[in-house]
Amino acid sequence: MTAYVEHLKPFLRKTPFHERIEPLMTGNQWMRWTGHYSPAAFESVQSEYMTIRNGASVFDVSPLIKYRITGRQAAEYVNHLITRDLAKIKPMQAFYTSWCQDDGMLVEEGTIFRFGENDFLLNAAKDQLHWLEQVAYGFDVHIEDISYDLAGLSLQGPQSRDVLRAFGINSIDHLPRFGIMDLELNGRWLRIDRAGFTGDLGYEIWSKPQDALWLWDRLFEVGRDHKIAPIGSHALEISRIEAGFILIDADYSGALHALRPSNRMSPYELGIGWTVSLNKQGYFVGKRALKKEKEQGLSRYVLTGIEIEGRKPAPGSFLYADQPGKHELGLTTSAVWSPTLKKNIAYARVPTAYAKSGTQMWIEIWYHKEHKIERSMVRCWAANRMFYDPPRKSA
Amino acid sequence: MTPQNQTDVIVIGAGHNGLVAATYLAKAGLKVTVVEAAPQIGGAAVTREFVPGYKVSGVAHLLHGLHPAIARDLDLARHGLDLKAQRVETRALLPGGLSFDTGSIASISRTDAEAYPAVMARLTRMADALAAYALHTPPRPDAMNMDWQAKLNLGKFAWGLRRLGKKDMLELTRILTMNVNDLANDYFESESVKGLLCFEGVLGLALGPRSPSTVFNLLYRLSSMGANGQGGFLLPKGGMGSVAQALGMAAQAAGVLIRTGAAVDHILIENDAAAGVMLSTGEEIRAARVVSNADPQRTALQLIGPRNLDTMFVSRIRHMRMNGCAAKIHLALDGLPEALANARGRIVVAPKPDDIERAYDCAKYGGVSDRPALELTVPTLSDPSLAPAGKHVASIVAQYCPYKLRDTSVNEARHQIGERSLAVLEEVAPGLKQRVTAMEVLTPHDFEKQFGMTGGQWHHGEITLDQVLFLRPAGQAQEYRMPVPGVYLCGAGAHPGGNISGAPGYNAAREILKDARAQKRIVGAA
Secondary structure: OOOOOHHHOOOOEOOOOHHHHHHHOOOOEEEEEOOEEEEEEOOOHHHHHHHHHHOEEEEEOOOOEEEEEEOOOHHHHHHHHEOOOHHHOOOOEEEEEEEEOOOOOEEEEEEEEEEEOOEEEEEEOOOOHHHHHHHOOOOOOEEEEOHHHOEEEEEEOOOHHHHHHHOOOHHHHHOOOOEEEEEEEOOEEEEEEOOOOOOOOEEEEEEOHHHHHHHHHHHHHHOHHHOEEEOOHHHHHHHHHHHOOOOEOOOEEOOOOOOOHHHEOOOOOOOOHHHOOOOOOOOOOOHHHHHHHHHHOOOOOEEEEEEEOOOOOOOOOEEEOOOOOOOEEEEEEEEEEEOOOOEEEEEEEEOHHHOOOOOEEEEEEEEEOOOOEEEEEEEEEEEOOOOOOOHHHOO | OOHHHEOOEEEEOOEHHHHHHHHHHHHOOOOEEEEOOOOOOEOOOOEEEEEOOEEEEOOOOOEOOOOHHHHHHOOOOOOOOOOOOOEEOEEEEOHHHOEEEOOOHHHOOHHHHHHHHHHHHHHHHHHHHHHHHOOOOOOOOOHHHOOHHHHHHHHHHHHHHHHOOHHHHHHHHHHOOOOHHHHHHHHOOOHHHHHHHHHHHHOOOOOOOOOOOHHHHHHHHHHHHOOOOOOOEEOOOOOOHHHHHHHHHHHHHOOOEEEOOOOEEEEEEEOOEEEEEEEOOOOEEEOOEEEEOOOHHHHHHHHHOHHHOOHHHHHHHHOOOOOOOEEEEEEEEOOOOHHHOOOOOEEEEOOOHHHHHHHHHHHHOOOOOOOOEEEEEOHHHOOHHHOOOOOEEEEEEEEOOOOOOOOOOHHHHHHHHHHHHHHHHHHHOOOHHHHEEEEEEEOHHHHHHHHOOHHHOOOOOOOOHHHOHHHOOOOOOOOOEOOOOOEEEOOOOOOOOOOOOOHHHHHHHHHHHHHHHHHHHHHHHO
16 A cells, blocks of 8 residues: 655646646656646657658647736836837737846846737746836836746647638638637637747647637547647757747846846847847836947847757857857757758857857767767857758748 | 026026035136026025914024035135034933033943043044045045046045054954944943934934944934044024025126026936926026936936936936934024023933834834934024014924824824924923914925925935945046936935035036036047
8 A cells, every 4th residue: 555645746837738748748747847747758758759741739738937018008017127129019919128237237038928018928937026017117018927827839830720721710721920819619719829839830739728629629539630649848849949949047037036146148148139129219117228238239149059069969069269168158948950941050159249040169078878978079150050941931 | 598598607596505516616717507397595504484473494403514614615604604603512411411521421421421532533434434535526436437536535535444454454343334322332341321322323314223234323413523524513504595695696796697496397408418408497407517406306307307318317316215213393482491591502402212212113104203312402582583573483493203104194294293203302301382372393294295305314425435426426427427418417316415514516517517628628639
């Protein structure tokens, strides 16, 4: 008889789709994501990745932290919070943006959805209600964590649109990239936006939690002819690196969670300086510091893409200006062998002067080979971080 | 744009620090306009007619912190301020008709009488060493970025501490963060003398004698007893308004334009820099530099506004401790009881440390002290012009009447602090109550409303170790500059802090002139 041990009881939260995902997890490869069970891989990372690039992949994004921002001055508030110009999006549009601390160091980057003039949803990877509330001082605004009020699936891949059409959503053809639509299907509320983390054609579908299983079942029913398959985060990781998206805790430490202040990074240093709109109307948090960084060239480095000789993935590898490795330049963060591009790619923090596309550097890669660790010093070249950018993404 | 609406510098608020800053700036050749919401200048340095014919200092009633160098620079004597004649001593009233002053402690305790002068001299020496920064910009925590002047000042400061000698330096290190009750126990044996010391340690704070940092507050107050203050308490002739009048005259003599009855709604910010002020009437006055004599919270959260500021800075300013705890009670008297008949000086009613601690206990939980600790002056004894012939006024600082009240309305608090203070006074000065013909009570809420001090905090933020030097008002806004370029802080919320000293105004003016000169060099070079 097994003694029942109270403190060893599983304590992770189950998403609204858990009942459907669990039986498919033959390898039991779970991960933790914001305290939820989240699949790392179902069976084969390779085949799941191929689904993203050739079929229609389904990933449960319910664990994302979701903040709803409403109130009389919600638009003014959001514009003060984020670095991008909110005037650029109208209701039922979304955009990708950064938000920073006083000294211009990135709190997080992500997508903000605008449903009405003063109605927003901010999806975040880390808890930050306290920060959002602090920024809200002086604004007539209401911020609510509605993480558990929405169930979400990310449907990504070249056949994702066909799946939705087969689902009976013909108007999906007219949804532009970063567009949002609300609809009713079989008397159930659904919200679809055209965004994702794969750099491919793709959508996110949101429902009420009680409709989650219905949504899952229907999607897989109509998607059968369109190579629909569930994926885990390992496959997603390959596609997001190919697409050039940065990931918190992988490529940077969020300013609210960084242990060392010097570990925090600015949007310019992360290569997403394009999300900083210094000329927008009004002040935003970190503007003075970011303006100074830009004008005086204070960025310590920039996170660029690199293409590496050979096939050995190079996470956490040092880059050098010279082959002997006397002049150190920086370090890689995310790295992967790209199955689609057949290239060895990575992100690397290097001085701005080395980030120009085509600049040659040397990289020291340590890799496992049958119980041994070996070292190779090979060439690599700076490259646009958006390694994979198919026209269908925005077509 | 008429010339009247265009100037070099606008100073918001004609409090004493605003006037000091304005005068130094005007003397350096800048065109300065001071805008003051009240119909008269002075801010909290006012003489107030609380009943027809009866006048009293509206907030602070004793002058001790006015920096002698500023008084000299601005030639305040020529402008009518007499700092020589009105020095007063402190006398403690005890229940049962007893009392003592600093010269007659022997009547209470021989040991303490012997110890007292040496202890106070020693503490004053330490306070003096700490006050070396009164007229300097405080050192920055990032020493590498200090200019030569700042480094020199830091060196002088260190030398000053070194000169205290090994014993005093060690003692200063020991007591700096301590509570004043423990210090009193270290130095004295009699409860009455301890009570007097503890009272000095908690005056102006929302803390009791057993709270840490109260020794620092004591040293802070004692710093004006040395070379950086008046060396004692003065009862200004004509009330505290006379100090403001002298400063106002000095300002006008220097060419400052003072506009009273001109309330500022907000600071105009264009292209992320100061552009002037918008008055509540809708009138604009434009200037590239705006200097706020308002407290840090009012300046940042209302005049600049959180929308023009970064979040962590706003949070820091919001969390400044500004819980005003002192009420002011003004009495019109048709005569004086025997105990006060010769009370020319400063009277303290705080018989034992425990009395003050218990008074604080009430405030800690949002209530008015059952038995407040009191500081009282009868200014009419030295200046009969403040009341009709044969009549008197009494001015009382009563602690504690907290701004942050719980289960007590402001009106109840006002009534309670008045009645309870009178009851305490009646015990040490029997017959006083019968002599009262009129009474006015000002609570911290009244100070906030009438003088614009947030939280009714006289010092624009409590004087504790975490709110002084480069941390005043916030580490992110040192050296009198607010984060918005061209906006400065010149009031008590900036280093070195409260009391009617003029030092923050003096220091702010120096920093503003530094910026103005640097800009001139850039423009000149271009």
